[in-house]
Amino acid sequence: MGKASVIPFGPQHPVLPEPLHLDLVVEDEVVIEAVPQIGFVHRGLEKLVETRDYNQFIYVAERICGICAMGHSLGYAETVERLMGVEVPKRAEYLRCIWHELSRVHSHLLWLGLAADAFGFESLFMHCWRLRERVLDIFEKTTGGRVILSVVKVGGVVRDIDRSMFDEIITTLDGVAEEYKAILKTLLNDTSIKNRTVGVGYISHDEAVNLSMVGPFARASAVPYDVRSFGLGAYGDLSDFQPITDTAGDCYARMKVRCYELLQSIDLIKEFIAKIPDGDIDVTVKGNPADGAEACNVLEQPRGECYYYARGNGTKNLARMRMRTPTSQNLAGMVHALKGCDLADVNMIILTVDPCISCTER
Amino acid sequence: MALETCFNPIELSALSEKVKARKAEGWRFVQLLAVNTDEGIDLIYSFMKDNVLENDEVKGLTNTDIVPSITDEYLEAFVFENEVHDLFDIQIKGIAIDFGGHFYKLHEKAPMTVISPEQKAAKEKAAKIAAAKKAKEAKEKAAGDAGAADEGAHGKADAQGESGAKAEAEDKQDDLEAKLAGMDPEKAAKVRAAMEARAKKAKGE
Amino acid sequence: MAFASKSPWVIHYDGSSCNGCDIEVLATLCPGFDGERFGVINTGNPKHADIFLVTGSVNEQNIDVVREIYDQMIEPKVVIACGICACSGGVFHDCYNVMGGVDKAIPVDIYAPGCAIRPETLIDAIVQAVGILDEKSAAMREAKKGA
Incomplete structure (x- = not known):
C-alpha cells in the first residue's frame, strides 16, 4: 500500500480551457478520490433579471457560455414565450433549429480538437479547428458574429436566410463532412488512440441512470435520452430521429458518440433546409408576463439536456430566471469516473465529459 | 412524443x-x-x-x-x-x-x-402610482355624482359650463398629481414651481 | 535586440470568462488566423511565457489565481486584457460577484475590447505587445548597465 498524496489540478492548466480545481488524492499514480472545487467563473448573472427587462436579458443569457451561446438564447426565448403564451412562426422555428444544429457542429469540432490536444495529438487539434473556421464563416455571413450570434429574440429571430445562402451552407457542410470523414477514419482506427481511450473511465449503464447523467456522456453508457426526441419546435417535423448511443461506456465510446452526432447534425441541417416553409420570421410581443406565472422548458445543448425556468411578476422584469446546464448534472458522474483511474488519464476523462464550467456556474 | x-x-x-x-x-x-x-x-x-x-x-x-x-x-x-x-x-x-x-x-x-436600494425605491414608486391611480378613480366617481347634483341646483347652461370646466380642471390636476407622485422628488418640485409660475403669469395677463 | 519579441510565447488564463474570448484566443493560434507564423506559441508554464492573455473579469475566488500567475512570470512581461469583460467587466459589470476588469488584480498594458474579441484585434494587440516588450527589455538593460 502506497502513501497517499494530494495533487492539485487546475485552475490554470494547459489542457483546461476553463478554470476548474480538483484535489486528486493519489496513491502510487492511481487516483483514489477527486474533490472538485468550482466557483472561479461565478458571476451571479441570474440576479440581473431584476435590472434588465425580459427583452434585454437575452443578451446576458447568450453570454453565459460562448460555446453554447446559441443554445442559451434559444432556450431562454422559448421559456419566456411559453410563459407569455406566444406562438412563434414556423419559419422562425426552422431558422432557430438550423442555427442550433450548426452550433452543435461547431461545438463538437471544438471539443474534438481539445480532446486530441489533451492526449498530445496536436495536429488533429489544428485540423479540427481549421474545419471549424468554415462553420464560423457561415455564422458570420448569416448573423454577423462568429461566437456570440445575437440572432434570437423573444418572438422569433432577427434576420432571415435567403435561398442562395442556404445553397452555400449545404456546399460548405458537404465539404466539411468529406474532410471530417477522412479524419474520423484515422481517429477511430488508430492503435495509439485506442490504447489511451479504450477501457478508461468506465461508467456502466446502471451507474449512469443512478447519477441522472445527461448528454453524450450518458448516451455512451447506453442511456438513450435526447431532448430532440420530444419534437419541440421544428424538431417535430423531422422524418426520423434516433439518438446515437453506444454500449461501451468508456472514453472511446464517448468520443465515438460525439463524432457520429456531428455527422447526424449535418444531415438534420440539410433536412431542415429542404423543408423550411415561407412566412414571417417574427411576431410582435406586447405586454408583460403575468404575476405568478411559471414556465419550464428543456433543450438539447451539445453537452446534454439544459433546463430553463422562468417566473413572472406582472412587470417587464422577470421575477426569476434559472438555467440548469448539463455539466452541473454531470459533475457527480465525472467525480465517479475519476475514481480508480491513472493520473495520466485524468485529462482524458475530464475532457470526454466535455465540461463547460462557465455554464455550470453562471 | x-x-x-x-x-x-x-x-x-x-x-x-x-x-x-x-x-x-x-x-x-x-x-x-x-x-x-x-x-x-x-x-x-x-x-x-x-x-x-x-x-x-x-x-x-x-x-x-x-x-x-x-x-x-x-x-x-x-x-x-x-x-x-x-x-x-x-x-x-x-x-x-x-x-x-x-x-x-x-x-x-x-x-x-439581497434587495438593493434602487429596487426598493422602484417598488415604492410603483406602489405610489397605483395608489394615486386608485384615488383618481375614486374622485372621478365622486365628481360624477356631485356634478349631477350641481346641475339640478344651479340651472342648466351656466351650471353645466361651470361644473364642467371645474371637473375638467380637477381632472387635469389629478392627472398631474398622479404623474408627480411617480416622479423623482426634485423633478416634481421643479414641475410644481414651473406650474405655479405659469399660473401667476396667466393671472397677471 | 530582444529575443522575446522575435517569438513571444503566450500564456492564457480564463478569469471568469464565458469562454467566447478563450476560443477566439485559441482560434487565433490555429490555421484559420495562424498566430504561430509570428512565432507565438501557447505554453502552460508561466515561467516560459512573455505575454499573459487574460480573458474574463475578476471575482473574489480567482483574483489570487490571476495574481499568482502574473507573479510567476519573469520580466519583461506584458499583460493583454482580452475582451470587454477583462477590460471593465463588460455586460456583467453590475453582477454581485464581479469585482471589475483584470486591472483590479494586476497592471494591464494593453486593453483589447470585443465581445467576443475578434482574432484580428488579438493579432493587433500581440503586435503592439511585442513593441512594449522591446521597450521593457531595453529599459532593463539600461538599468543593469547603470548598476
Whole structure:
C-alpha cells in the first residue's frame, strides 16, 4: 500500500480551457478520490433579471457560455414565450433549429480538437479547428458574429436566410463532412488512440441512470435520452430521429458518440433546409408576463439536456430566471469516473465529459 | 412524443417521502432551484420520466427551516444543494458532499436574497402610482355624482359650463398629481414651481 | 535586440470568462488566423511565457489565481486584457460577484475590447505587445548597465 498524496489540478492548466480545481488524492499514480472545487467563473448573472427587462436579458443569457451561446438564447426565448403564451412562426422555428444544429457542429469540432490536444495529438487539434473556421464563416455571413450570434429574440429571430445562402451552407457542410470523414477514419482506427481511450473511465449503464447523467456522456453508457426526441419546435417535423448511443461506456465510446452526432447534425441541417416553409420570421410581443406565472422548458445543448425556468411578476422584469446546464448534472458522474483511474488519464476523462464550467456556474 | 410539464405544490414535511417514492418509481432527477419572493423562499425540485416533467414546489421557506437533503437517493443533487445554501441561505441537513458554505467564495452572504436600494425605491414608486391611480378613480366617481347634483341646483347652461370646466380642471390636476407622485422628488418640485409660475403669469395677463 | 519579441510565447488564463474570448484566443493560434507564423506559441508554464492573455473579469475566488500567475512570470512581461469583460467587466459589470476588469488584480498594458474579441484585434494587440516588450527589455538593460 502506497502513501497517499494530494495533487492539485487546475485552475490554470494547459489542457483546461476553463478554470476548474480538483484535489486528486493519489496513491502510487492511481487516483483514489477527486474533490472538485468550482466557483472561479461565478458571476451571479441570474440576479440581473431584476435590472434588465425580459427583452434585454437575452443578451446576458447568450453570454453565459460562448460555446453554447446559441443554445442559451434559444432556450431562454422559448421559456419566456411559453410563459407569455406566444406562438412563434414556423419559419422562425426552422431558422432557430438550423442555427442550433450548426452550433452543435461547431461545438463538437471544438471539443474534438481539445480532446486530441489533451492526449498530445496536436495536429488533429489544428485540423479540427481549421474545419471549424468554415462553420464560423457561415455564422458570420448569416448573423454577423462568429461566437456570440445575437440572432434570437423573444418572438422569433432577427434576420432571415435567403435561398442562395442556404445553397452555400449545404456546399460548405458537404465539404466539411468529406474532410471530417477522412479524419474520423484515422481517429477511430488508430492503435495509439485506442490504447489511451479504450477501457478508461468506465461508467456502466446502471451507474449512469443512478447519477441522472445527461448528454453524450450518458448516451455512451447506453442511456438513450435526447431532448430532440420530444419534437419541440421544428424538431417535430423531422422524418426520423434516433439518438446515437453506444454500449461501451468508456472514453472511446464517448468520443465515438460525439463524432457520429456531428455527422447526424449535418444531415438534420440539410433536412431542415429542404423543408423550411415561407412566412414571417417574427411576431410582435406586447405586454408583460403575468404575476405568478411559471414556465419550464428543456433543450438539447451539445453537452446534454439544459433546463430553463422562468417566473413572472406582472412587470417587464422577470421575477426569476434559472438555467440548469448539463455539466452541473454531470459533475457527480465525472467525480465517479475519476475514481480508480491513472493520473495520466485524468485529462482524458475530464475532457470526454466535455465540461463547460462557465455554464455550470453562471 | 411531446413534452408535458406541470407544477405541484408540496409541503416541506412531505418532501422526503415524495422523493423516495419518485426514486422507487424510476423518475430521473433534473434539478433543484430556489426563488426569492416577498413571502419567503420557494424551492422547486424537478423530476422527469419518459416525456413528463414534474416540478414539486415547496413554498415560503425562511433561513430557519431545515430542509432534508435528497443526496441519499440522488447523489448528483449535492451540486444544487450546496449552491442553494450558499446563495439563498437555506439550511439543508445531510448533504453527501458538503462544502460547508464554501462552494462559492462570495464576499456577501446569500447574495440572491439581497434587495438593493434602487429596487426598493422602484417598488415604492410603483406602489405610489397605483395608489394615486386608485384615488383618481375614486374622485372621478365622486365628481360624477356631485356634478349631477350641481346641475339640478344651479340651472342648466351656466351650471353645466361651470361644473364642467371645474371637473375638467380637477381632472387635469389629478392627472398631474398622479404623474408627480411617480416622479423623482426634485423633478416634481421643479414641475410644481414651473406650474405655479405659469399660473401667476396667466393671472397677471 | 530582444529575443522575446522575435517569438513571444503566450500564456492564457480564463478569469471568469464565458469562454467566447478563450476560443477566439485559441482560434487565433490555429490555421484559420495562424498566430504561430509570428512565432507565438501557447505554453502552460508561466515561467516560459512573455505575454499573459487574460480573458474574463475578476471575482473574489480567482483574483489570487490571476495574481499568482502574473507573479510567476519573469520580466519583461506584458499583460493583454482580452475582451470587454477583462477590460471593465463588460455586460456583467453590475453582477454581485464581479469585482471589475483584470486591472483590479494586476497592471494591464494593453486593453483589447470585443465581445467576443475578434482574432484580428488579438493579432493587433500581440503586435503592439511585442513593441512594449522591446521597450521593457531595453529599459532593463539600461538599468543593469547603470548598476
